[in-house]
Amino acid sequence: xxxxxxxxxxxKTLSISINENAELVVRAxxxxxxxxxxxxxxxxxxxxxxxxxxxxxxxxxxxxxQNTLLxxxxxxxxxxxxKDSKKITFNGKEFIANFEDKEKSTISLKTWYKxxxxxxxxxxxxxxxxxxxxxxxxxxxxxQRTLWGSCSSRNNINLNFLLIMAPLKVIDYVIIxxxxxxxxxxxxxxxxxxxxxIMPNYKEAKHWLKENGYKLRAL
Ligand SMILES: [Zn+2]
Numbered sequence: 001x002x003x004x005x006x007x008x009x010x011x012k013t014l015s016i017s018i019n020e021n022a023e024l025v026v027r028a029x030x031x032x033x034x035x036x037x038x039x040x041x042x043x044x045x046x047x048x049x050x051x052x053x054x055x056x057x058x059x060x061x062x063x064x065x066q067n068t069l070l071x072x073x074x075x076x077x078x079x080x081x082x083k084d085s086k087k088i089t090f091n092g093k094e095f096i097a098n099f100e101d102k103e104k105s106t107i108s109l110k111t112w113y114k115x116x117x118x119x120x121x122x123x124x125x126x127x128x129x130x131x132x133x134x135x136x137x138x139x140x141x142x143x144q145r146t147l148w149g150s151c152s153s154r155n156n157i158n159l160n161f162l163l164i165m166a167p168l169k170v171i172d173y174v175i176i177x178x179x180x181x182x183x184x185x186x187x188x189x190x191x192x193x194x195x196x197x198i199m200p201n202y203k204e205a206k207h208w209l210k211e212n213g214y215k216l217r218a219l
Contacts, residue, residue: 006027006028009028014028015027016041018048069109076094080098080099083098088109090112110161113161114141114161122141128176132179132198137155139159140159148160149163149178151181159175167208169208173206176198176202
């Protein structure tokens, strides 16, 4: 059985999980041998296969459902138009688009999402930065396969525009998470305390992302 990711740390026990892309993630103690890890994986093969196929099925459902689109955490219906227009419009209740050409419509949908994300998220980032006196260098908006956001050593923040499909509080959580990295370059207790000061209910948003993140990446 193929392991997609082994994360070593000073933990004492071995654990396996399946991430939202149906990949196997193994968390192992620093010194545990590869053989021991492999034995454990082999032992859990049925569990792994069962859970991977569940997540794969879930991913497939999301990809094939073209009748609704996620925006700010809500599913909106899509009304198809015959007009050969590359433009996607949203009237607050529904999306109107010509989704005949799947490739073209994915491109225009991504453009729509990206522009909306810039409109919604960037002002929020600067609002929180000003309010909590956090220094940001550059902000870039892009699509990333595995990350929702990142913050470099020079305090350049990258945000994944697919987050526009998530509820606003989830967008705020990712923004605040990356902003706090401008002072704490790790995930220490001090880091999480600082996140909690700015967003007391951040755990709900973090949980939402863990449970629903795959829907955002299905585009
Ligand atoms: Zn982080």
